[in-house]
Amino acid sequence: MTSIIVPSQTKTNNQEPLVSIYWDSQNVPFTEKNAKLLVSFANFQGRLISVKVYYNSKCINMAYAKENLEKFGFVGVDVPCPLKNSADNQLMADYLEDIHGNQPPDVAILVSGDGDFKKLVLNQKKLGKKAIVVARRGNVKLVLKSVADKFYFLDELPNLVSVKPLSKEDRVLPYINYDDAVDCLIEAIKTALSKGKRTTYSIIASLMSHSQRFPDYKGGSTICKPDGTKFTRFKKFVAAVEKEGKIKLQNEEMLLV
Template identity: 75%
Template structure:
Protein backbone atom coordinates (compact mmCIF):
# COMPACT_ATOMS: atom_id res chain seq x y z
CA UNK A 1 0.00 0.00 0.00
CA UNK A 2 1.27 3.45 -0.90
CA UNK A 3 1.74 5.69 2.13
CA UNK A 4 -0.41 8.79 2.25
CA UNK A 5 2.76 10.59 3.42
CA UNK A 6 4.82 9.36 0.49
CA UNK A 7 5.10 12.55 -1.58
CA UNK A 8 5.55 14.93 1.35
CA UNK A 9 8.11 12.62 2.98
CA UNK A 10 10.13 12.50 -0.25
CA UNK A 11 10.11 16.28 -0.36
CA UNK A 12 11.36 16.49 3.23
CA UNK A 13 14.16 13.99 2.55
CA UNK A 14 15.39 16.07 -0.39
CA UNK A 15 15.63 19.26 1.63
CA UNK A 16 19.09 20.45 2.54
CA UNK A 17 20.11 20.48 6.22
CA UNK A 18 19.49 23.84 7.89
CA UNK A 19 22.67 25.54 9.09
CA UNK A 20 23.13 28.29 11.70
CA UNK A 21 26.35 30.13 12.58
CA UNK A 22 27.11 31.35 16.13
CA UNK A 23 30.20 33.59 16.05
CA UNK A 24 31.99 34.67 19.23
CA UNK A 25 33.91 37.67 17.84
CA UNK A 26 35.73 38.21 21.13
CA UNK A 27 37.40 34.84 20.62
CA UNK A 28 37.67 34.78 16.81
CA UNK A 29 37.95 38.32 15.33
CA UNK A 30 35.29 39.00 12.71
CA UNK A 31 36.13 40.35 9.23
CA UNK A 32 34.03 40.65 6.09
CA UNK A 33 36.35 38.33 4.20
CA UNK A 34 36.07 35.64 6.87
CA UNK A 35 32.29 36.10 6.96
CA UNK A 36 31.92 35.50 3.23
CA UNK A 37 34.07 32.39 3.44
CA UNK A 38 32.15 31.20 6.50
CA UNK A 39 28.82 31.66 4.69
CA UNK A 40 30.16 29.73 1.69
CA UNK A 41 31.38 26.98 4.01
CA UNK A 42 27.98 26.86 5.76
CA UNK A 43 26.14 26.56 2.46
CA UNK A 44 28.41 23.69 1.48
CA UNK A 45 27.00 21.87 4.52
CA UNK A 46 23.36 22.62 3.73
CA UNK A 47 21.35 25.86 3.63
CA UNK A 48 22.43 28.77 5.79
CA UNK A 49 19.41 30.18 7.61
CA UNK A 50 21.08 32.31 10.28
CA UNK A 51 24.45 33.91 10.98
CA UNK A 52 24.81 35.65 14.35
CA UNK A 53 27.88 37.58 15.46
CA UNK A 54 28.25 38.34 19.19
CA UNK A 55 30.25 41.38 20.29
CA UNK A 56 30.57 44.04 23.00
CA UNK A 57 30.16 47.59 21.65
CA UNK A 58 31.80 48.97 24.80
CA UNK A 59 34.98 46.95 24.41
CA UNK A 60 36.20 48.98 21.42
CA UNK A 61 37.98 46.01 19.87
CA UNK A 62 35.55 45.32 17.02
CA UNK A 63 35.74 47.01 13.63
CA UNK A 64 32.26 46.54 12.20
CA UNK A 65 28.72 47.83 12.66
CA UNK A 66 25.38 46.07 12.53
CA UNK A 67 24.81 47.75 9.14
CA UNK A 68 28.03 46.23 7.80
CA UNK A 69 27.00 42.85 9.13
CA UNK A 70 23.55 43.08 7.53
CA UNK A 71 25.04 43.83 4.12
CA UNK A 72 26.74 40.42 4.11
CA UNK A 73 23.85 38.48 5.60
CA UNK A 74 24.85 38.36 9.28
CA UNK A 75 23.05 39.69 12.36
CA UNK A 76 25.00 41.53 15.05
CA UNK A 77 24.18 40.73 18.68
CA UNK A 78 25.59 43.43 20.95
CA UNK A 79 26.24 42.30 24.54
CA UNK A 80 27.53 45.50 26.25
CA UNK A 81 28.26 43.96 29.62
CA UNK A 82 31.51 43.93 31.65
CA UNK A 83 30.87 40.40 32.94
CA UNK A 84 33.35 37.93 31.44
CA UNK A 85 30.88 35.33 30.16
CA UNK A 86 28.02 37.66 29.19
CA UNK A 87 28.43 37.16 25.43
CA UNK A 88 28.87 33.40 25.86
CA UNK A 89 25.69 33.19 27.91
CA UNK A 90 23.75 35.18 25.31
CA UNK A 91 25.04 32.94 22.51
CA UNK A 92 23.95 29.83 24.42
CA UNK A 93 20.57 31.38 25.17
CA UNK A 94 19.99 32.20 21.50
CA UNK A 95 21.06 28.71 20.47
CA UNK A 96 18.54 27.13 22.87
CA UNK A 97 15.83 29.43 21.54
CA UNK A 98 16.69 28.49 17.95
CA UNK A 99 16.79 24.76 18.59
CA UNK A 100 13.26 24.90 20.02
CA UNK A 101 11.98 27.34 17.37
CA UNK A 102 10.22 26.90 14.03
CA UNK A 103 13.47 26.30 12.11
CA UNK A 104 15.87 24.41 14.38
CA UNK A 105 19.32 24.09 12.80
CA UNK A 106 20.41 20.62 11.73
CA UNK A 107 23.99 21.89 11.75
CA UNK A 108 25.33 24.42 14.28
CA UNK A 109 28.64 26.08 13.40
CA UNK A 110 30.30 27.54 16.51
CA UNK A 111 33.00 30.05 15.62
CA UNK A 112 34.98 30.04 18.85
CA UNK A 113 37.62 28.08 20.70
CA UNK A 114 36.07 28.75 24.13
CA UNK A 115 35.64 25.56 26.16
CA UNK A 116 32.35 26.86 27.59
CA UNK A 117 30.66 25.92 24.31
CA UNK A 118 31.26 22.24 24.94
CA UNK A 119 27.74 22.25 26.43
CA UNK A 120 26.29 23.54 23.16
CA UNK A 121 28.11 20.87 21.13
CA UNK A 122 26.98 18.04 23.42
CA UNK A 123 23.39 19.29 23.37
CA UNK A 124 23.40 19.42 19.56
CA UNK A 125 24.72 15.85 19.37
CA UNK A 126 22.19 14.69 21.97
CA UNK A 127 19.49 15.85 19.55
CA UNK A 128 21.14 13.75 16.79
CA UNK A 129 22.24 16.94 15.04
CA UNK A 130 25.68 18.07 13.93
CA UNK A 131 28.04 20.54 15.61
CA UNK A 132 31.02 22.05 13.77
CA UNK A 133 33.66 24.13 15.56
CA UNK A 134 35.80 26.72 13.72
CA UNK A 135 38.50 28.31 15.86
CA UNK A 136 41.58 30.50 15.81
CA UNK A 137 44.96 28.78 15.94
CA UNK A 138 46.48 28.97 19.40
CA UNK A 139 43.14 29.89 20.98
CA UNK A 140 41.10 26.71 21.30
CA UNK A 141 40.35 24.46 24.27
CA UNK A 142 41.04 20.77 23.75
CA UNK A 143 37.80 19.75 25.52
CA UNK A 144 35.80 21.64 22.86
CA UNK A 145 37.87 20.36 19.95
CA UNK A 146 37.49 16.67 20.80
CA UNK A 147 33.68 16.69 21.19
CA UNK A 148 32.92 18.49 17.90
CA UNK A 149 31.67 16.42 14.94
CA UNK A 150 34.00 18.44 12.71
CA UNK A 151 36.76 20.85 13.67
CA UNK A 152 38.60 23.41 11.49
CA UNK A 153 40.87 26.39 11.98
CA UNK A 154 39.53 29.63 10.51
CA UNK A 155 42.56 30.03 8.22
CA UNK A 156 41.59 26.74 6.54
CA UNK A 157 38.33 28.19 5.19
CA UNK A 158 39.70 29.33 1.77
CA UNK A 159 40.84 25.77 1.01
CA UNK A 160 37.69 24.20 2.44
CA UNK A 161 35.36 26.20 0.22
CA UNK A 162 37.56 26.16 -2.91
CA UNK A 163 37.73 22.37 -2.70
CA UNK A 164 33.95 22.35 -3.05
CA UNK A 165 34.00 24.77 -6.00
CA UNK A 166 32.24 27.46 -3.97
CA UNK A 167 34.89 30.09 -4.56
CA UNK A 168 36.37 31.25 -7.87
CA UNK A 169 40.03 30.91 -8.88
CA UNK A 170 40.59 34.66 -8.51
CA UNK A 171 39.64 34.45 -4.82
CA UNK A 172 36.27 36.18 -5.27
CA UNK A 173 33.07 34.53 -4.12
CA UNK A 174 30.74 33.71 -7.04
CA UNK A 175 27.81 35.55 -5.52
CA UNK A 176 26.73 38.96 -4.30
CA UNK A 177 24.71 39.69 -1.15
CA UNK A 178 21.16 40.93 -1.55
CA UNK A 179 21.95 44.37 -0.09
CA UNK A 180 24.93 44.79 -2.42
CA UNK A 181 22.75 43.69 -5.34
CA UNK A 182 20.22 46.41 -4.44
CA UNK A 183 23.01 49.02 -4.33
CA UNK A 184 24.30 47.78 -7.68
CA UNK A 185 20.74 47.97 -9.03
CA UNK A 186 20.24 51.58 -7.89
CA UNK A 187 23.66 52.54 -9.26
CA UNK A 188 22.65 51.12 -12.66
CA UNK A 189 19.41 53.13 -12.67
CA UNK A 190 21.31 56.34 -11.90
CA UNK A 191 23.83 55.55 -14.66
CA UNK A 192 21.06 55.01 -17.21
CA UNK A 193 19.38 58.30 -16.27
CA UNK A 194 22.68 60.18 -16.39
CA UNK A 195 23.42 58.79 -19.85
CA UNK A 196 19.94 59.58 -21.14
CA UNK A 197 19.04 55.93 -21.62
CA UNK A 198 15.75 54.23 -20.84
CA UNK A 199 15.50 52.22 -17.64
CA UNK A 200 13.97 49.02 -18.95
CA UNK A 201 14.68 45.64 -17.40
CA UNK A 202 17.19 44.60 -20.07
CA UNK A 203 19.21 47.84 -19.96
CA UNK A 204 19.39 47.95 -16.16
CA UNK A 205 20.35 44.25 -16.01
CA UNK A 206 23.13 44.89 -18.54
CA UNK A 207 24.45 47.91 -16.65
CA UNK A 208 24.50 45.91 -13.40
CA UNK A 209 26.73 43.28 -15.04
CA UNK A 210 29.12 46.06 -16.10
CA UNK A 211 29.43 47.54 -12.60
CA UNK A 212 32.99 48.20 -11.43
CA UNK A 213 31.94 48.57 -7.79
CA UNK A 214 30.15 45.21 -7.71
CA UNK A 215 32.14 42.85 -9.94
CA UNK A 216 30.64 39.74 -8.32
CA UNK A 217 27.25 40.48 -9.90
CA UNK A 218 26.98 38.39 -13.06
CA UNK A 219 23.24 38.01 -13.30
CA UNK A 220 20.30 37.38 -10.99
CA UNK A 221 21.50 33.84 -10.23
CA UNK A 222 24.49 35.30 -8.36
CA UNK A 223 22.34 37.19 -5.83
CA UNK A 224 22.67 35.49 -2.45
CA UNK A 225 19.80 35.96 0.02
CA UNK A 226 20.56 35.66 3.76
CA UNK A 227 18.66 32.34 3.84
CA UNK A 228 20.77 30.91 1.01
CA UNK A 229 18.01 30.86 -1.61
CA UNK A 230 18.09 32.60 -4.99
CA UNK A 231 15.65 34.61 -7.11
CA UNK A 232 14.06 32.65 -9.95
CA UNK A 233 14.16 35.65 -12.29
CA UNK A 234 15.35 39.25 -12.57
CA UNK A 235 11.73 40.43 -12.44
CA UNK A 236 11.28 38.71 -9.07
CA UNK A 237 14.36 40.53 -7.76
CA UNK A 238 12.95 43.85 -9.03
CA UNK A 239 9.62 43.04 -7.34
CA UNK A 240 11.44 42.54 -4.03
CA UNK A 241 13.10 45.97 -4.34
CA UNK A 242 9.74 47.53 -5.24
CA UNK A 243 8.28 45.99 -2.08
CA UNK A 244 11.04 47.68 -0.07
CA UNK A 245 9.85 51.02 -1.44
CA UNK A 246 13.18 51.90 -3.06
CA UNK A 247 11.91 51.95 -6.67
CA UNK A 248 8.67 51.95 -8.65
CA UNK A 249 7.61 50.67 -12.06
CA UNK A 250 6.02 52.91 -14.66
CA UNK A 251 5.30 52.02 -18.29
CA UNK A 252 7.80 49.12 -18.27
CA UNK A 253 10.54 51.36 -16.89
CA UNK A 254 12.20 51.25 -13.47
CA UNK A 255 12.26 54.54 -11.57
CA UNK A 256 13.82 55.57 -8.28
CA UNK A 257 11.38 56.67 -5.60
Protein backbone atom coordinates in the same frame (compact mmCIF):
# COMPACT_ATOMS: atom_id res chain seq x y z
CA MET B 1 22.19 46.22 1.07
CA THR B 2 21.94 42.57 0.10
CA SER B 3 22.56 39.38 1.97
CA ILE B 4 23.59 35.76 1.78
CA ILE B 5 20.67 34.47 3.82
CA VAL B 6 17.99 32.60 1.88
CA PRO B 7 14.27 32.51 2.73
CA SER B 8 13.23 30.39 5.69
CA GLN B 9 11.20 27.38 4.61
CA THR B 10 9.98 24.20 6.26
CA LYS B 11 12.48 21.44 5.61
CA THR B 12 11.42 18.25 3.84
CA ASN B 13 13.28 14.97 3.57
CA ASN B 14 14.42 15.88 0.07
CA GLN B 15 15.91 19.22 1.00
CA GLU B 16 19.46 20.01 1.95
CA PRO B 17 20.40 20.11 5.66
CA LEU B 18 19.65 23.46 7.29
CA VAL B 19 22.76 25.25 8.54
CA SER B 20 23.16 28.04 11.10
CA ILE B 21 26.31 29.87 12.17
CA TYR B 22 26.85 31.17 15.72
CA TRP B 23 29.88 33.46 15.73
CA ASP B 24 31.66 34.64 18.87
CA SER B 25 33.45 37.64 17.34
CA GLN B 26 35.29 38.40 20.56
CA ASN B 27 37.03 35.04 20.17
CA VAL B 28 37.26 34.97 16.36
CA PRO B 29 37.40 38.52 14.92
CA PHE B 30 34.74 39.51 12.40
CA THR B 31 36.35 40.52 9.09
CA GLU B 32 35.12 40.51 5.51
CA LYS B 33 37.61 37.75 4.68
CA ASN B 34 36.39 35.55 7.54
CA ALA B 35 32.75 36.27 6.64
CA LYS B 36 33.16 35.12 3.03
CA LEU B 37 35.20 32.12 4.11
CA LEU B 38 32.64 30.90 6.63
CA VAL B 39 29.69 31.49 4.30
CA SER B 40 31.38 29.42 1.59
CA PHE B 41 32.15 26.68 4.10
CA ALA B 42 28.57 26.68 5.43
CA ASN B 43 27.14 26.40 1.91
CA PHE B 44 29.11 23.19 1.45
CA GLN B 45 27.33 21.75 4.51
CA GLY B 46 23.79 22.49 3.31
CA ARG B 47 21.43 25.48 3.05
CA LEU B 48 22.49 28.41 5.18
CA ILE B 49 19.47 29.89 6.99
CA SER B 50 21.04 32.22 9.55
CA VAL B 51 24.26 33.80 10.74
CA LYS B 52 24.30 35.36 14.19
CA VAL B 53 27.38 37.32 15.20
CA TYR B 54 27.81 38.23 18.87
CA TYR B 55 29.79 41.32 19.80
CA ASN B 56 30.11 44.10 22.35
CA SER B 57 29.80 47.58 20.86
CA LYS B 58 31.42 49.03 23.97
CA CYS B 59 34.71 47.45 22.94
CA ILE B 60 36.81 49.55 20.56
CA ASN B 61 37.91 46.52 18.53
CA MET B 62 34.25 45.62 17.88
CA ALA B 63 33.62 48.79 15.85
CA TYR B 64 34.07 47.01 12.52
CA ALA B 65 31.50 44.39 13.40
CA LYS B 66 29.00 47.00 14.55
CA GLU B 67 29.17 48.95 11.29
CA ASN B 68 29.41 46.10 8.79
CA LEU B 69 27.27 43.17 9.94
CA GLU B 70 24.15 44.20 8.06
CA LYS B 71 26.22 44.68 4.91
CA PHE B 72 26.48 40.91 4.78
CA GLY B 73 22.91 40.26 5.91
CA PHE B 74 24.05 38.81 9.23
CA VAL B 75 22.06 39.19 12.42
CA GLY B 76 24.24 41.15 14.82
CA VAL B 77 23.60 40.57 18.50
CA ASP B 78 25.10 43.42 20.48
CA VAL B 79 25.67 42.68 24.16
CA PRO B 80 27.10 45.96 25.51
CA CYS B 81 27.72 44.66 29.00
CA PRO B 82 30.97 44.92 31.03
CA LEU B 83 30.54 41.42 32.47
CA LYS B 84 33.12 39.02 31.06
CA ASN B 85 30.81 36.29 29.76
CA SER B 86 27.73 38.35 28.84
CA ALA B 87 28.04 37.84 25.05
CA ASP B 88 28.82 34.14 25.56
CA ASN B 89 25.70 33.73 27.70
CA GLN B 90 23.53 35.38 25.05
CA LEU B 91 24.98 33.11 22.37
CA MET B 92 24.22 30.06 24.51
CA ALA B 93 20.64 31.19 25.12
CA ASP B 94 19.95 31.85 21.44
CA TYR B 95 21.64 28.61 20.35
CA LEU B 96 19.52 26.52 22.72
CA GLU B 97 16.34 28.33 21.72
CA ASP B 98 17.06 27.65 18.04
CA ILE B 99 17.91 23.95 18.32
CA HIS B 100 14.75 23.36 20.36
CA GLY B 101 12.63 25.64 18.16
CA ASN B 102 10.32 25.17 15.17
CA GLN B 103 13.10 25.17 12.58
CA PRO B 104 16.20 23.73 14.26
CA PRO B 105 19.40 23.67 12.21
CA ASP B 106 20.60 20.22 11.14
CA VAL B 107 24.13 21.59 11.26
CA ALA B 108 25.25 24.21 13.77
CA ILE B 109 28.59 25.87 13.10
CA LEU B 110 30.08 27.39 16.25
CA VAL B 111 32.80 29.92 15.48
CA SER B 112 34.76 30.06 18.73
CA GLY B 113 37.43 28.26 20.68
CA ASP B 114 35.88 28.94 24.07
CA GLY B 115 35.62 25.79 26.20
CA ASP B 116 32.49 27.14 27.89
CA PHE B 117 30.54 26.11 24.79
CA LYS B 118 31.14 22.40 25.36
CA LYS B 119 27.60 21.86 26.71
CA LEU B 120 26.08 23.52 23.65
CA VAL B 121 27.85 21.08 21.36
CA LEU B 122 26.76 18.12 23.47
CA ASN B 123 23.14 19.34 23.42
CA GLN B 124 23.22 19.56 19.64
CA LYS B 125 24.59 16.02 19.33
CA LYS B 126 22.01 14.59 21.73
CA LEU B 127 19.32 15.78 19.34
CA GLY B 128 20.96 13.85 16.51
CA LYS B 129 22.22 17.03 14.89
CA LYS B 130 25.70 17.85 13.67
CA ALA B 131 27.98 20.29 15.51
CA ILE B 132 30.98 21.83 13.76
CA VAL B 133 33.50 24.02 15.55
CA VAL B 134 35.74 26.51 13.76
CA ALA B 135 38.44 28.30 15.75
CA ARG B 136 41.73 30.17 15.48
CA ARG B 137 45.03 28.44 16.07
CA GLY B 138 46.35 29.05 19.55
CA ASN B 139 42.95 30.11 20.80
CA VAL B 140 40.93 26.93 21.30
CA LYS B 141 40.27 24.74 24.33
CA LEU B 142 40.90 21.03 23.88
CA VAL B 143 37.65 20.17 25.69
CA LEU B 144 35.64 21.94 22.97
CA LYS B 145 37.65 20.44 20.14
CA SER B 146 37.20 16.93 21.51
CA VAL B 147 33.37 16.97 21.58
CA ALA B 148 32.72 18.47 18.13
CA ASP B 149 31.57 16.24 15.27
CA LYS B 150 33.99 18.14 13.07
CA PHE B 151 36.68 20.62 14.03
CA TYR B 152 38.61 22.99 11.78
CA PHE B 153 41.06 25.79 12.24
CA LEU B 154 40.01 28.92 10.38
CA ASP B 155 43.14 28.86 8.23
CA GLU B 156 42.27 25.34 7.04
CA LEU B 157 39.01 26.36 5.38
CA PRO B 158 40.51 27.83 2.17
CA ASN B 159 41.80 24.34 1.32
CA LEU B 160 38.34 22.83 1.86
CA VAL B 161 36.20 25.27 -0.09
CA SER B 162 36.47 27.54 -3.08
CA VAL B 163 36.08 31.04 -1.75
CA LYS B 164 34.59 33.43 -4.32
CA PRO B 165 32.94 36.83 -4.14
CA LEU B 166 29.38 36.48 -2.93
CA SER B 167 27.14 36.52 -5.99
CA LYS B 168 23.88 38.43 -6.09
CA GLU B 169 21.96 35.14 -6.06
CA ASP B 170 23.89 33.90 -3.01
CA ARG B 171 23.07 37.04 -1.11
CA VAL B 172 19.38 37.48 -1.87
CA LEU B 173 17.40 37.81 1.34
CA PRO B 174 13.61 37.83 1.63
CA TYR B 175 12.50 41.36 2.35
CA ILE B 176 9.88 42.44 4.83
CA ASN B 177 7.71 45.40 3.94
CA TYR B 178 7.77 48.48 6.14
CA ASP B 179 4.30 48.06 7.65
CA ASP B 180 5.00 44.46 8.68
CA ALA B 181 8.34 45.53 10.14
CA VAL B 182 6.55 48.16 12.23
CA ASP B 183 4.10 45.52 13.49
CA CYS B 184 7.06 43.26 14.29
CA LEU B 185 8.72 46.11 16.21
CA ILE B 186 5.61 46.84 18.26
CA GLU B 187 5.13 43.13 18.96
CA ALA B 188 8.73 42.93 20.21
CA ILE B 189 8.27 45.95 22.50
CA LYS B 190 5.11 44.42 23.98
CA THR B 191 6.90 41.10 24.48
CA ALA B 192 9.83 42.77 26.23
CA LEU B 193 7.54 44.72 28.54
CA SER B 194 5.48 41.63 29.38
CA LYS B 195 8.66 39.81 30.40
CA GLY B 196 10.00 42.71 32.43
CA LYS B 197 12.84 43.32 30.01
CA ARG B 198 14.27 46.64 28.92
CA THR B 199 13.39 47.88 25.44
CA THR B 200 16.87 48.78 24.26
CA TYR B 201 17.92 48.51 20.62
CA SER B 202 19.80 45.24 21.11
CA ILE B 203 17.00 43.50 23.05
CA ILE B 204 14.25 44.59 20.64
CA ALA B 205 16.33 43.69 17.59
CA SER B 206 16.94 40.23 19.03
CA LEU B 207 13.23 39.70 19.80
CA MET B 208 12.29 40.81 16.29
CA SER B 209 14.73 38.34 14.72
CA HIS B 210 13.02 35.53 16.67
CA SER B 211 9.47 36.52 15.74
CA GLN B 212 7.39 33.59 14.49
CA ARG B 213 4.81 35.92 12.97
CA PHE B 214 7.42 37.74 10.90
CA PRO B 215 10.08 35.15 9.90
CA ASP B 216 11.34 37.30 7.00
CA TYR B 217 12.71 39.95 9.35
CA LYS B 218 16.48 39.39 9.46
CA GLY B 219 17.78 42.82 10.37
CA GLY B 220 17.26 46.44 9.42
CA SER B 221 18.68 45.91 5.94
CA THR B 222 15.77 43.59 5.04
CA ILE B 223 13.09 46.25 5.65
CA CYS B 224 11.77 47.57 2.36
CA LYS B 225 10.49 51.15 2.42
CA PRO B 226 7.46 52.18 0.35
CA ASP B 227 9.83 53.71 -2.24
CA GLY B 228 11.61 50.38 -2.73
CA THR B 229 14.84 51.28 -0.90
CA LYS B 230 16.00 49.66 2.31
CA PHE B 231 17.27 50.88 5.65
CA THR B 232 21.02 50.61 6.18
CA ARG B 233 20.78 50.38 9.95
CA PHE B 234 18.22 49.25 12.52
CA LYS B 235 18.42 52.58 14.35
CA LYS B 236 17.36 54.44 11.20
CA PHE B 237 14.28 52.25 10.96
CA VAL B 238 13.41 52.94 14.61
CA ALA B 239 13.89 56.67 14.02
CA ALA B 240 11.45 56.53 11.09
CA VAL B 241 8.83 54.77 13.21
CA GLU B 242 9.28 57.33 15.98
CA LYS B 243 8.89 60.17 13.47
CA GLU B 244 5.51 58.71 12.49
CA GLY B 245 4.47 58.87 16.14
CA LYS B 246 3.98 55.11 16.52
CA ILE B 247 6.60 54.79 19.27
CA LYS B 248 8.77 57.16 21.25
CA LEU B 249 12.36 56.96 22.43
CA GLN B 250 13.37 57.77 25.96
CA ASN B 251 16.88 57.20 27.36
CA GLU B 252 17.76 54.83 24.47
CA GLU B 253 14.66 52.71 25.12
CA MET B 254 11.52 52.32 23.00
CA LEU B 255 8.10 53.07 24.45
CA LEU B 256 4.62 52.53 23.03
CA VAL B 257 2.38 55.54 22.53
